[in-house]
Amino acid sequence: KNEVEQSPQNLTAQEGEFITINCSYSVGISALHWLQQHPGGGIVSLFMLSSGKKKHGRLIATINIQEKHSSLHITASHPRDSAVYICAVRRNNNDMRFGAGTRLTVKP
């Protein structure tokens, strides 16, 4: 079993829809990251969380440390949000474990 599990694996949405991507992990962590990877490979770090909730524009990330679960929400989705979203957990020894990613396609 992977240490970091993401769901869904693929997600297609219509423009304007509310999107949720989930991440569950099974190891002790010091922080959780949500990453966005565009075609071509470039990665942008969206959030780093160790507790609670963070919001940036239309993106919201939450984490529940007790349940070892995090969610990434996108409100009013747009075709430019189409990308692979990756959940990554940073362990206490500073190495990282990555989820397999969620491929999001937002159709106009």
Add this chain to the structure above:
Amino acid sequence: EAGVTQSPTHLIKTRGQQATLRCSPISGHTSVYWYQQALGLGLQFLLWYDEGEERNRGNFPPRFSGRQFPNYSSELNVNALELEDSALYLCASGARAPTHSPLHFGNGTRLTVT
């Protein structure tokens, strides 16, 4: 402010050769992380350097090695290349450990081994 820069963008090598990949962190960052993203596989942690020392490595054979220079830039060396080393290699930088700062990623080096 310049972001994390990686070079080269693409690299083609033959099996058995050595590859050297380079990464320059964001100014002020002392930690450099290397990751491998092979086709069909997710991101995997390779190496972490901070203040010139290797702090941690992932589950990769010793032919994957690297170093960090006094200016905090870093090299990843892959010796005795194998076909399965073909992948996108990503570098990220962060603030001084153990502060768990957000990571900033480079655009990667795509290594092809033929």
